[in-house]
Amino acid sequence: DAGVTQSPTHLIKTRGQHVTLRCSPISGHKSVSWYQQVLGQGPQFIFQYYEKEERGRGNFPDRFSARQFPNYSSELNVNALLLGDSALYLCASSRGLAGTTDTQYFGPGTRLTVL
Amino acid sequence: RKEVEQDPGPFNVPEGATVAFNCTYSNSASQSFFWYRQDCRKEPKLLMSVYSSGNEDGRFTAQLNRASQYISLLIRDSKLSDSATYLCVVTRGGFKTIFGAGTRLFVKA
Numbered sequence: 032d033a034g035v036t037q038s039p040t041h042l043i044k045t046r047g048q049h050v051t052l053r054c055s056p057i058s059g060h061k062s063v064s065w066y067q068q069v070l071g072q073g074p075q076f077i078f079q080y081y082e083k084e085e086r087g088r089g090n091f092p093d094r095f096s097a098r099q100f101p102n103y104s105s106e107l108n109v110n111a112l113l114l115g116d117s118a119l120y121l122c123a124s125s126r127g128l129a130g131t132t133d134t135q136y137f138g139p140g141t142r143l144t145v146l
Numbered sequence: 147r148k149e150v151e152q153d154p155g156p157f158n159v160p161e162g163a164t165v166a167f168n169c170t171y172s173n174s175a176s177q178s179f180f181w182y183r184q185d186c187r188k189e190p191k192l193l194m195s196v197y198s199s200g201n202e203d204g205r206f207t208a209q210l211n212r213a214s215q216y217i218s219l220l221i222r223d224s225k226l227s228d229s230a231t232y233l234c235v236v237t238r239g240g241f242k243t244i245f246g247a248g249t250r251l252f253v254k255a
Contacts (some may be wrong), residue, residue: 064243066243066245071247072247072248073150073233073245073246073247073248074190074233074245075245076242076243076244076245079241079242079243081241086241087239087241087242089242121189121190128241134192134195135192135243136192137189137190137191138189139188139189140189
């Protein structure tokens with residue numbers, strides 16, 4: 032089975048621009064979570080979507096938004112990019128809600144650089 | 147104070163050594179506990195879940211103490227391939243997953 036896939040792998044943007052990151056979960060998984068990981072830190076929870084509904088949100092500004100499609104793939108959108116948004120953005124999928132005992136499987140991430 | 151705190155590291159150990167990582171969490175409503183491993187510039191991968199009864203997987207042993215809000219990971223007979231960052235992970239509320247900052251391990255020949 033294919034694992035979690037993310038696109039693009041790398042992205043360079045300038046301040047003020049907008050970015051869309053994409054994630055395809057493992058087949059049969061209905062939950063997708065997004066994380067931001069800056070260098071030297073652990074991943075920080077941004078959103079969880081389950082069955083196409085937002086089920087949880089971390090402490091990120093409204094510039095961050097996401098959605099999940101009927102095929103369970105997901106997009107993360109970030110508006111008005113700041114230098115501090117430079118990070119590795121990770122997507123994780125799980126069968127059920129990620130905040131339970133369900134294992135989360137991570138994709139390889141999208142490395143975003145904001146200049 | 148961060149909700150999940152880990153030993154800052156890095157840990158530098160010789161092959162064959164036993165190494166222990168500690169993690170504390172501050173929210174008593176935390177429900178599930180995990181250790182993930184992350185190699186340099188790669189995604190995190192589940193190493194093991196952590197249960198109150200303790201669990202062992204080969205050279206790896208994880209323990210949870212809910213009363214003290216403390217989680218540990220013990221690696222016996224360290225291998226060069228164990229070199230990585232070890233992330234302590236806690237979940238609560240049915241949706242929120244909190245990662246510690248990670249502890250870096252270097253195993254030397």
